[in-house]
Amino acid sequence: xxxxxxxxxxxxxxxxxxxxxxxxxxxxxxxxxxxxxxxxxxxxxxxxxxxxxxxxxxxxxxxxxxxxxxxxxxxxxxxxxxxxxxxxxxxxxxxxxxxxxxxxxxxxxxxxxx
Amino acid sequence: xxxxxxxxxxxxxxxxxxxxxxxxxxxxxxxxxxxxxxxxxxxxxxxxxxxxxxxxxxxxxxxxxxxxxxxxxxxxxxxxxxxxxxxxxxxxxxxxxxxxxxxxxxxx
Numbered sequence: 001x002x003x004x005x006x007x008x009x010x011x012x013x014x015x016x017x018x019x020x021x022x023x024x025x026x027x028x029x030x031x032x033x034x035x036x037x038x039x040x041x042x043x044x045x046x047x048x049x050x051x052x053x054x055x056x057x058x059x060x061x062x063x064x065x066x067x068x069x070x071x072x073x074x075x076x077x078x079x080x081x082x083x084x085x086x087x088x089x090x091x092x093x094x095x096x097x098x099x100x101x102x103x104x105x106x107x108x109x110x111x112x113x114x
Numbered sequence: 115x116x117x118x119x120x121x122x123x124x125x126x127x128x129x130x131x132x133x134x135x136x137x138x139x140x141x142x143x144x145x146x147x148x149x150x151x152x153x154x155x156x157x158x159x160x161x162x163x164x165x166x167x168x169x170x171x172x173x174x175x176x177x178x179x180x181x182x183x184x185x186x187x188x189x190x191x192x193x194x195x196x197x198x199x200x201x202x203x204x205x206x207x208x209x210x211x212x213x214x215x216x217x218x219x220x221x222x
Contacts (some may be wrong), residue, residue, distance in 0.1 A: 031208055041156070042214030056209060091157055094209070101146040103210055105136070105157040 002027065004094050005074075006106035013113050020088070021109045032065060032075045033103060034091045042089065049075060058075030063077040082113045115140050120202050120213035127219050131192045135216045137185040137202030146205035147178050149187045151198045152215065158201055161187075192220045 006022040013019050025032050030051055035043040045059040049069035060067065064082075069075040079086055089110050093103040127133050139147075142203045147164040162169065164185055172175040175188040185202055196218045202213040 033210065035212075043212045045210075045212070048209060081156055089155075093210070095210075101205055102160050102163060105159070107157050110155075 004090050004092055004104050004106035004111075006090075006109050008107070009107060010108060011109055011111050013082045013111065015083055015113055016081050019082050019111055019113075021077040021090050021092075021111070022074045022081075023077070023092030023094075023106055024074040024103055025092075026096075027098050029094035029104075031095040032069050033095070033105075034075070034077050035091045035093065037089045037091060037108075038090075046077070046090075081097075084113050087111055087113045116213075117141060117211035118202055118204055118213040120216050122214055122216060124217040124219060126219045126221055127192055129192055129194060131220075132188065132190045133192060133218060134189075135187045135200055135202075135218075137187075137213055139165075139185070139202075139204045141204075141206060142179040142180075142183060144183075144206045144211075147185050148203040148205070149174075149176055149185075150201040150203055150212075151163075152201055153198050160169070161200070167194050190217075192222050194222060196220050 032049045034046040036111040037043050047060045047067045064080045065080045089108045091108045092106045095103045118139050140165050149161040150158040151161045152158040164178045166178050168177045173190045177186045199215040201215045204211050
């Protein structure tokens with residue numbers, strides 16, 4: 001059973017470009033969470049999704065950021081018109097529908113905006 | 115008030131020492147509790163769940179006090195490989211709340 005898969009592992013974008021981060025949850029997991037971690041800081045919640053539904057996006061900036069988790073395929077975190085301040089590690093975690101309440105993390109995508 | 119608060123440390127301890135981390139949470143409706151470990155530039159990994167009765171996994175012991183809304187992690191006989199950031203995590207409904215982490219360095 002493969003773990004949570006994130007790609008790319010590293011992403012470099014110029015200011016103003018778009019960044020698309022992908023997350024495939026563990027098999028059988030239907031809950032996906034996205035977190036951002038700035039250097040030397042803790043994990044900050046961004047968005048919680050279930051298949052085809054955004055459940056809680058209270059941690060997501062109102063502009064330029066969006067997330068989806070389609071019926072088929074990975075969850076996508078999209079950042080439009082990136083700025084230097086978007087440079088961070090973005091972690092995805094997944095949790096099963098039932099049982100085992102813990103969340104399992106992917107290895108993260110390190111976004112660098114130049 | 116933050117959902118989860120931890121002493122950020124850093125804790126620098128010699129090999130073989132016993133070290134304890136504390137954590138408090140603000141919402142009494144929180145249902146599940148965990149300690150995660152995060153190595154530098156890596157993803158957080160589940161260390162152990164925390165139960166009201168207390169639980170132990172080798173050198174690691176976790177305790178939960180629901181009345182005080184307090185969680186602890188005790189590491190005995192510290193190893194160099196224990197050096198990491200330890201994250202206190204609570205779950206309420208389907209949402210996870212992370213502390214900012216406590217940094218531990220075990221010194222030879």
